[in-house]
Amino acid sequence: MSARTLLRTSSMIALTLVLITALGAMTAAHAASSQASANHKYVPSGDGKQKSVTTVVTWYGYNDNSGATENQHGSADIAYPKSDGYPTIHNHATEGTGTYNDPVTFAAPNKDLKTTFPIGSIIYVPLVKKYFVMEDQCGDTDPQGCQNGSNHADLWMGPAKEMNGTKLDDCEGNATPNSAVKVTINPSSTLSVDTTTMYTTGNKCTIHLY
Incomplete structure (x- = not known):
């Protein structure tokens, strides 16, 4: 393996490590955000019953x-x-x-x-x-x-x-x-959900009424 090839290979390895580290950090941040949302306690209405x-x-x-x-x-x-x-x-x-x-x-x-x-x-x-x-x-x-x-x-x-x-x-x-x-x-967390965007950034009304 020539010196030039060795240098290029080392650079590629270093870049891969950087990308893996960055991806890991993003994944951890997303997981922490999702966990924080999942752990949110909503204020009860009335007697707290659904x-x-x-x-x-x-x-x-x-x-x-x-x-x-x-x-x-x-x-x-x-x-x-x-x-x-x-x-x-x-x-x-x-x-x-x-x-x-x-x-x-x-x-x-x-x-x-x-x-x-x-x-x-x-x-x-x-x-x-x-x-x-x-x-x-x-x-x-x-x-x-x-x-x-x-x-x-x-x-x-x-x-x-x-x-x-x-x-x-x-x-x-x-x-x-x-x-x-x-x-x-006070709804349970398992009710059916339509995740369709209701109004898009492209000025399209995409709301679905049931």
Whole structure:
């Protein structure tokens, strides 16, 4: 073996070791993240028992989410970020895959915080077969908005960035049921889940309603 071949072989071995080390670190980080999510304890609702409750369901996304004030729209801010010490998962509104360990953000009005939807609680929405975690305040005072119904869940969809306003609005509107639906509070972790993205970065409405 020539000196040049030996040098090239040694370089390839060194590069392989670097890649293996980097891959190992990434795998460990992902495992730690998944484990942390899997170990998350959601805040119980009511008596902590699983049951269905009749709920008015609406949708919101980045374009129509309030920022520092109710009139300032275009934001992924949430009222109860994990970084501020709340028993939540995210620091900004997030469309997760909708599994028990990767739920989507949802908002509720103040009137529901101490009863049906406390901060950090989780629900399962059969309408889309996804889990959602309560991390945001639904501040719309319109009687047909967040104050509509004895229970109200405003569900997040889409990326945490500006999207096509017309397409996102249409997707939110078409996904909003005409009357209250059943959602499950204190759900078990084994309910059927549709992990399909609801609204894509390419401005496509891909939500599946059941």
